[in-house]
Amino acid sequence: MAEETLSFQAEVAKLLDIVVHSLYSDREIFLRELISNASDSCDRLRYAAQTRGDLIDGDADFRIRLIPDKDAGTLTIVDNGFGMNKEELIANLGTIAKSGTDEFLKALGDSARKESAQIGQFGVGFYSAFMVSDKVDVLTAKAGEPGGWLWSSDGRGAFTVVEADNAVRGASITLHLKEDAKDFTDVQTLKGIVKRYSDHIAIPVLLKDGEAEETVNSASALWTRSKSEITPEQYTEFYHHASHAFDEPWATLHYKAEGAIEYTGLLFIPSSKPFDLFNPERRSHLKLYVKRVFITDKVEELLPGWLRFLRGVVDTPDLPLNVSRELLQHNPLLAKIKTGLVKKVLGELKKKSDDPDSKYVEFWENFGPVFKEGLYEERDRHDEILPLCRFRTTHGDGWYSLDEIVARMKPDQEAIYTITGDDLDKIKRSPQLEGFVAKGIEVMLLTDAIDDFWLNSVEDYQSKKFRSVTEAGSDLSKLAGEESPEAQAEKAPEGDMSTLIAALKLALGDQVQDVRSSNRLTESAVCLVAGEGQMSLHLEKMLRLHGQMMGEQQKVLEINPGHALIKSLAAAVAAKGSEAGIEDSALLLLDQARILEGEMPKDPKAFAKRLGEAMTKGLAS
Numbered sequence: 082m083a084e085e086t087l088s089f090q091a092e093v094a095k096l097l098d099i100v101v102h103s104l105y106s107d108r109e110i111f112l113r114e115l116i117s118n119a120s121d122s123c124d125r126l127r128y129a130a131q132t133r134g135d136l137i138d139g140d141a142d143f144r145i146r147l148i149p150d151k152d153a154g155t156l157t158i159v160d161n162g163f164g165m166n167k168e169e170l171i172a173n174l175g176t177i178a179k180s181g182t183d184e185f186l187k188a189l190g191d192s193a194r195k196e197s198a199q200i201g202q203f204g205v206g207f208y209s210a211f212m213v214s215d216k217v218d219v220l221t222a223k224a225g226e227p228g229g230w231l232w233s234s235d236g237r238g239a240f241t242v243v244e245a246d247n248a249v250r251g252a253s254i255t256l257h258l259k260e261d262a263k264d265f266t267d268v269q270t271l272k273g274i275v276k277r278y279s280d281h282i283a284i285p286v287l288l289k290d291g292e293a294e295e296t297v298n299s300a301s302a303l304w305t306r307s308k309s310e311i312t313p314e315q316y317t318e319f320y321h322h323a324s325h326a327f328d329e330p331w332a333t334l335h336y337k338a339e340g341a342i343e344y345t346g347l348l349f350i351p352s353s354k355p356f357d358l359f360n361p362e363r364r365s366h367l368k369l370y371v372k373r374v375f376i377t378d379k380v381e382e383l384l385p386g387w388l389r390f391l392r393g394v395v396d397t398p399d400l401p402l403n404v405s406r407e408l409l410q411h412n413p414l415l416a417k418i419k420t421g422l423v424k425k426v427l428g429e430l431k432k433k434s435d436d437p438d439s440k441y442v443e444f445w446e447n448f449g450p451v452f453k454e455g456l457y458e459e460r461d462r463h464d465e466i467l468p469l470c471r472f473r474t475t476h477g478d479g480w481y482s483l484d485e486i487v488a489r490m491k492p493d494q495e496a497i498y499t500i501t502g503d504d505l506d507k508i509k510r511s512p513q514l515e516g517f518v519a520k521g522i523e524v525m526l527l528t529d530a531i532d533d534f535w536l537n538s539v540e541d542y543q544s545k546k547f548r549s550v551t552e553a554g555s556d557l558s559k560l561a562g563e564e565s566p567e568a569q570a571e572k573a574p575e576g577d578m579s580t581l582i583a584a585l586k587l588a589l590g591d592q593v594q595d596v597r598s599s600n601r602l603t604e605s606a607v608c609l610v611a612g613e614g615q616m617s618l619h620l621e622k623m624l625r626l627h628g629q630m631m632g633e634q635q636k637v638l639e640i641n642p643g644h645a646l647i648k649s650l651a652a653a654v655a656a657k658g659s660e661a662g663i664e665d666s667a668l669l670l671l672d673q674a675r676i677l678e679g680e681m682p683k684d685p686k687a688f689a690k691r692l693g694e695a696m697t698k699g700l701a702s
């Protein structure tokens with residue numbers, strides 16, 4: 082069959098361009114990537130062979146072979162794993178499926194060549210072979226399928242695929258080393274690299290030295306060794322392999338559960354956000370093993386979505402080796418492991434959150450928004466999850482626990498006050514906050530999409546209810562606080578406002594639910610608040626944005642009796658009654674309140690006209 086030439090997908094071509102030209106100093110990691118792929122491929126075949134023994138007929142001992150050839154200037158990495166057929170070759174080694182790749186490449190931009198260390202962080206997998214090679218050949222045959230294929234490329238935009246009759250099951254990857262990379266044919270060099278990066282690989286890695294061959298890794302699953310035998314570096318390397326990540330783990334949990342159900346967990350909390358953290362599938366990435374045989378990394382029942390940032394492996398002897406993916410669904414055993422994992426992780430987080438040296442905030446800034454989904458999903462765990470949460474508040478610039486917030490509450494304060502929005506700076510300037518800030522009452526500033534949802538499902542904390550400051554009833558006058566006497570004195574007595582309020586109500590009709598004098602405003606003239614029992618303004622906005630709500634809730638317009646504008650309006654209405662003609666002013670006030678909420682005026686054209694007229698009048702007088 083004739084050779085076919087195909088182009089790399091644009092993203093791959095871009096990535097390759099960066100890889101080939103990068104001055105990445107740790108380019109030896111290419112070997113870790115290729116050994117990692119080889120080991121994954123063996124793992125997959127071992128699992129498939131549980132139900133289809135014929136797939137490994139004649140060659141049941143999995144191994145990875147490194148064959149350096151000094152004379153030819155090549156290094157070949159051979160595995161007897163699953164291999165690939167033609168379609169898979171083209172898809173796997175011609176495109177890139179990793180989510181976030183495009184964003185990553187864009188973010189790298191032109192600085193990529195200088196800051197190639199970031200490439201190491203992203204993990205370029207197979208394509209890292211081009212850091213050290215002028216040309217790469219992949220000779221492969223897929224288990225259980227006839228025929229074989231040779232894939233070749235110089236990494237410059239295109240690759241070729243041709244049928245090959247000398248391929249055996251698995252993949253054999255030959256690197257034609259660059260002039261300055263010939264070191265990678267040196268046996269000692271290779272040994273060192275394998276020890277450093279791939280010692281934990283559970284499949285033997287054999288290194289050919291002339292006629293001799295020796296195993297250069299420990300070849301036992303890392304999680305089966307005892308903790309005392311494992312160095313921090315080995316844990317980190319294993320984390321890199323198991324999670325395709327390249328940061329340091331923020332936390333490592335290695336333990337054996339014994340009792341009703343037996344399993345070993347080696348879990349990691351990353352120190353940076355994985356690329357797919359906010360993918361809608363909310364997929365878990367834990368790898369499930371049964372007696373050291375890899376089963377799957379796509380089992381939803383193993384970990385709740387709100388802990389999806391965890392990486393690592395779970396190995397249990399209590400499931401049958403040939404367990405099918407279907408059998409894993411709604412499996413009571415997995416449910417028990419899941420409960421155990423959640424307990425373990427929450428316990429570890431509790432320990433870390435109590436330890437001032439643990440950099441807990443680092444964890445929180447990475448994963449807080451995901452973790453809080455647990456408040457919405459797990460009604461029975463509020464007591465465990467809430468104390469582990471950290472929040473921004475009006476108290477200062479730090480992250481605070483609810484315990485700290487509750488400890489700072491005023492003696493007569495019954496509720497924990499909250500405000501939600503999308504932007505911290507914006508909500509800090511909300512008019513609804515003014516009175517609370519003036520009285521020194523702390524308000525939680527919540528800016529994650531999940532916040533409105535968990536607030537709706539969590540009743541209280543230490544019997545203190547959560548209450549939005551945008552709800553009408555949050556009655557500041559009941560709270561003593563320490564408002565300055567000047568601010569108090571400036572406020573016109575409530576009585577003087579009643580005529581103005583009546584006039585505003587008349588003018589605005591059913592555009593508002595109510596108009597009332599406010600004690601939450603100190604600077605702004607007006608603000609909108611939700612009526613008692615209504616959803617918060619931010620939640621309403623989000624629901625509308627996502628098409629889950631039509632129309633708008635009628636809101637309450639609050640006016641600031643201490644504001645000069647309101648005072649003059651009140652005086653005008655008191656003097657002239659209905660002759661004062663405040664309809665335009667009423668509508669302008671309502672639009673102003675909408676703008677403060679980040680909303681458009683109801684009728685922008687009419688708003689501009691009214692504002693224009695008011696300014697003209699102002700200039701004329």
Ligand code: ADP
Binds near residue numbers: 119165
């Ligand atoms: P990743 O391993 O992160 O998916 P890679 O670029 O390293 O990304 O590899 C892409 C895909 O190519 C792998 O997911 C796998 O399907 C396939 N692949 C790579 N190396 C091998 C191999 N030695 N044997 C079989 N398939 C392989």
